[in-house]
Amino acid sequence: GSHNEWVAGAYEKAKSDYPGIVRVEDPIESKEDADVAYNKTKELLKKYPDLTGVEGSSANDVVGIGRAVEELGLNDKVCVMGTSIPSMTSKYLATGAIDKIFFWDSALAGQAMLNMLEVLSGGGEITEGMDLGVAGYESIKKIAGTTVGWSGAAWVIVDKDNMDQYNI
Structure with missing residues (x-):
């Protein structure tokens, strides 16, 4: 959004x-x-x-x-x-x-999208609550108002105590 x-x-x-x-x-x-x-x-x-x-x-x-x-x-x-x-x-x-x-960790988002493509290329369909096998994408949700939009919950929360863990 x-x-x-x-x-x-x-x-x-x-x-x-x-x-x-x-x-x-x-x-x-x-x-x-x-x-x-x-x-x-x-x-x-x-x-x-x-x-x-x-x-x-x-x-x-x-x-x-x-x-x-x-x-x-x-x-x-x-x-x-x-x-x-x-x-x-x-x-x-x-x-x-x-x-x-x-x-958001773009590598995780990319992996989730690749896993979706794998499902679709195998003749499957993407469904509400589906687990894409990627952290933050264990129960995807349909994005209202879209025909092919899906979301996960793979945000990263950073504060002064953990900021050194992220090289981004």
Whole structure:
């Protein structure tokens, strides 16, 4: 899905898990530019001094957000999470300016797709709940609104304690 869909999904999940959560602004477009995310985050943190969390959807968003939080000395006050990779975020993960990042292991996704092709080439069909024999793809789900879209749950969660395990 698009970054906008990810943001909408994250917000719905947050509202479900944390009924008192308040979104202070509509999603802000960074155009996947860390400097834009940095400047917008600084503006938000000045406008809303009690802000306690910021989510970044693109890999560059998280870097810019972390930089703003670090510069303003808010590492222990503002929770920063989003999609990125350790090679871009390790500096801010180490200091706590970024709390967690998430990404997908493309090798596992590729193996899952190859296993799907193997099933299809053998005359089989792909079905809801199918185990593709790959970590994170043990029970695939049909993506609503698509004819051939399937998803797994093979995301990787990284924080300062495990960031050195990933050379990406």
